Amino acid sequence: ETGVTQTPRHLVMGMTNKKSLKCEQHLGHNAMYWYKQSAKKPLELMFVYNFKEQTENNSVPSRFSPECPNSSHLFLHLHTLQPEDSALYLCASSPLGTNTEAFFGQGTRLTVV
Amino acid sequence: SQQGEEDPQALSIQEGENATMNCSYKTSINNLQWYRQNSGRGLVHLILIRSNEREKHSGRLRVTLDTSKKSSSLLITASRAADTASYFCATDRNNDMRFGAGTRLTVKP
Numbered sequence: 001e002t003g004v005t006q007t008p009r010h011l012v013m014g015m016t017n018k019k020s021l022k023c024e025q026h027l028g029h030n031a032m033y034w035y036k037q038s039a040k041k042p043l044e045l046m047f048v049y050n051f052k053e054q055t056e057n058n059s060v061p062s063r064f065s066p067e068c069p070n071s072s073h074l075f076l077h078l079h080t081l082q083p084e085d086s087a088l089y090l091c092a093s094s095p096l097g098t099n100t101e102a103f104f105g106q107g108t109r110l111t112v113v
Numbered sequence: 114s115q116q117g118e119e120d121p122q123a124l125s126i127q128e129g130e131n132a133t134m135n136c137s138y139k140t141s142i143n144n145l146q147w148y149r150q151n152s153g154r155g156l157v158h159l160i161l162i163r164s165n166e167r168e169k170h171s172g173r174l175r176v177t178l179d180t181s182k183k184s185s186s187l188l189i190t191a192s193r194a195a196d197t198a199s200y201f202c203a204t205d206r207n208n209d210m211r212f213g214a215g216t217r218l219t220v221k222p
Contacts, residue, residue: 002155002157004155006155031208033210035212040122040214041214042116042118042211042212042213042214042215043201043211043212045209045210045211045212048208048209050208056209088153090155090156092156092210094208094210096208097208098143098144098205098207098208099143099144099161099163099205100208101146101158101161102146102156102158102203102210103158104148104155104156104157105155106154106155107153107154107155109153
């Protein structure tokens, strides 16, 4: 248990659905991240938030929309996804500053049908 | 790119043997970190080595960093079946952390 909680753990959605992934941490961290993990590919950094402000958008399609209402919560809103978006979506948090480790949630296994 | 690349992609050894995994990267970094992932789960931090450090130990783990060659290695000594997992290196520059595709380690009992 890392202190970072993601819900749901598994999600199956159709291409026309709208769904949201949730990430929560009460570790006092001010940086939060979304990563996408596809089979046999490097983890792809999607979004970075520092003090609730988005500081990185790694060329992610607009069908993925992040939201960070406060430093403890991070959402990823999903809309009109494609089958190739099926993957494990991982949330992480870390303290701000250099030489800090990231704490990951267990991930949401997303399947787009 | 800043992203780390692990080598080999897969490694299979017998229990009790040592396992060595390598990581290469291309840009300057603040630190390099190693993580472990059990199948389909989140990543767990193992060890962090700063850019001004050359070697670090934690239990059965030994990490080296050569910034001139932009490479790092992770050594797991006296491996156990429970060490079976994927291992990732991550390069960190100003809280921008990039991962490679990982090395899949299988330790046979």
